[in-house]
Amino acid sequence: MAVIELYNHPVLLRYRASICTKGTIFIIIVFLLTIIPPFFLAYRSEGFWIREAFYREQPDVHFKHQILLVLYLNEGNSYIAWSTYPNFNLIEQNHLTIPVVKTREEDINRDGRNDKLYFSVEVPIPDSKNVQSVDMILVFDYRLYRFSTFHMESLAYIHHTSFASGAQFIAEGDLKLHLKQPLAHKGTDSRYNVPVVDSDSVFAADYTFSTIFNNYISRNATTSFVCDYPIWKTGRGAGQPFVIQGSVGYTEELIMYVPGFWQTIKMGWIQYLAVLIIFIFIMEKVKKFVFENQIITTIIERPIPTKNHVM
Amino acid sequence: MMAVTSLIPARFLCMISHLIIAITLLWSRDGNVKSCLPEDYTDAQYRSVDTGLLIGLILVIVFLAIEIIGFISGVSMFIHLAGLISTGAHASGSIALSYFLFEEWPCYTFWWIFSFCSVVPALIEVVLLIGIAGLKKVK
Numbered sequence: 230m231a232v233i234e235l236y237n238h239p240v241l242l243r244y245r246a247s248i249c250t251k252g253t254i255f256i257i258i259v260f261l262l263t264i265i266p267p268f269f270l271a272y273r274s275e276g277f278w279i280r281e282a283f284y285r286e287q288p289d290v291h292f293k294h295q296i297l298l299v300l301y302l303n304e305g306n307s308y309i310a311w312s313t314y315p316n317f318n319l320i321e322q323n324h325l326t327i328p329v330v331k332t333r334e335e336d337i338n339r340d341g342r343n344d345k346l347y348f349s350v351e352v353p354i355p356d357s358k359n360v361q362s363v364d365m366i367l368v369f370d371y372r373l374y375r376f377s378t379f380h381m382e383s384l385a386y387i388h389h390t391s392f393a394s395g396a397q398f399i400a401e402g403d404l405k406l407h408l409k410q411p412l413a414h415k416g417t418d419s420r421y422n423v424p425v426v427d428s429d430s431v432f433a434a435d436y437t438f439s440t441i442f443n444n445y446i447s448r449n450a451t452t453s454f455v456c457d458y459p460i461w462k463t464g465r466g467a468g469q470p471f472v473i474q475g476s477v478g479y480t481e482e483l484i485m486y487v488p489g490f491w492q493t494i495k496m497g498w499i500q501y502l503a504v505l506i507i508f509i510f511i512m513e514k515v516k517k518f519v520f521e522n523q524i525i526t527t528i529i530e531r532p533i534p535t536k537n538h539v540m
Numbered sequence: 541m542m543a544v545t546s547l548i549p550a551r552f553l554c555m556i557s558h559l560i561i562a563i564t565l566l567w568s569r570d571g572n573v574k575s576c577l578p579e580d581y582t583d584a585q586y587r588s589v590d591t592g593l594l595i596g597l598i599l600v601i602v603f604l605a606i607e608i609i610g611f612i613s614g615v616s617m618f619i620h621l622a623g624l625i626s627t628g629a630h631a632s633g634s635i636a637l638s639y640f641l642f643e644e645w646p647c648y649t650f651w652w653i654f655s656f657c658s659v660v661p662a663l664i665e666v667v668l669l670i671g672i673a674g675l676k677k678v679k
Binding site for chain 1: 546547620621623624628639643
């Protein structure tokens with residue numbers, strides 16, 4: 230009659246040696262060779278400590294109803310300027326023309342965050358003059374919440390120059406975030422929640438585009454208006470205003486941030502552990518081989534034999 | 541005994557693989573030499589670094605030759621602890637040297653690999669050779 234296996238259990242052999250023996254030194258070396266090389270292997274293959282990571286978020290953007298507008302005309306150095314800043318308007322009294330401004334922000338997908346700003350600026354221009362270039366700044370309040378609470382005042386620069394005298398300028402584009410350094414993963418970041426245009430200033434120099442942009446681009450986080458398809462329409466009818474219209478989309482942004490301590494440790498640990506398991510497996514085989522064959526002499530302690538079974 | 545049937549071929553294979561990697565490095569050491577030279581190196585600089593690495597590689601082969609002689613002649617073939625250290629050293633040495641070759645590590649790392657994976661087993665071998673062949677120590 231065939232014999233079948235009913236049950237089995239492993240037998241534990243103990244290999245003993247005192248502290249200052251080859252066996253102990255061997256075990257210490259094998260232990261170090263098990264835990265240290267996986268770290269170097271994981272570290273040398275790059276990406277062990279993650280230094281930056283990405284997330285997507287739609288910013289919470291609000292148009293601050295601040296505009297600075299300059300239109301250059303075709304005769305000499307003449308221009309038309311208007312802004313929502315009283316001091317600027319006072320300085321530019323001689324060139325001031327009050328436009329009709331219509332803006333509205335729309336939350337298209339009803340997720341509680343604005344998706345688009347529609348704007349339309351109608352500037353009355355005498356029929357004798359023609360517009361050849363548009364420079365306009367729109368100011369936004371820009372917030373991100375997901376990791377660090379980020380809050381800044383940013384701008385969109387809408388501009389176009391044409392040799393042909395224009396009747397209408399249509400700019401449909403998006404507000405894009407530019408980060409020179411990654412954001413933090415926690416805390417509140419309102420370093421750049423400072424006015425883009427210093428509206429308290431009474432000096433004309435503070436309202437020039439060069440000063441505004443010079444201060445603005447020195448920030449680590451900025452936004453820009455990206456419009457790849459500007460349309461410049463010519464042929465303004467008699468008595469018609471020059472119209473600037475378009476939209477600024479607040480699109481979802483891919484934001485780089487510095488991961489926190491636990492995220493870094495977690496990713497490092499995953500990589501280390503993956504290599505460590507292979508090393509543990511190999512080193513167990515080595516140890517078993519060495520001790521089973523008594524390449525290093527140790528005292529073998531066998532399990533105590535039972536009374537009716539002699540080992 | 542399992543020690544004889546596994547450890548001896550394992551040691552032989554590890555030594556041979558170390559030898560093959562060293563010989564391969566002899567032929568294509570250009571990348572390693574360049575990786576520890578400044579961008580605007582001169583021919584003299586290149587030659588001095590290249591000669592250093594060449595000497596190191598020749599030493600690796602010489603030390604391996606000593607060990608293989610000791611091993612094949614039977615001096616250290618049945619001394620299992622020496623065999624174990626030699627197997628470990630040459631196994632890690634061939635892995636480290638292949639990294640050195642493929643990842644174009646700068647040439648100073650070679651001397652670390654050299655000291656731990658070639659000098660240590662060769663020293664043990666020389667001590668055994670002197671002990672057994674020179675001093676007629678009967679084991």
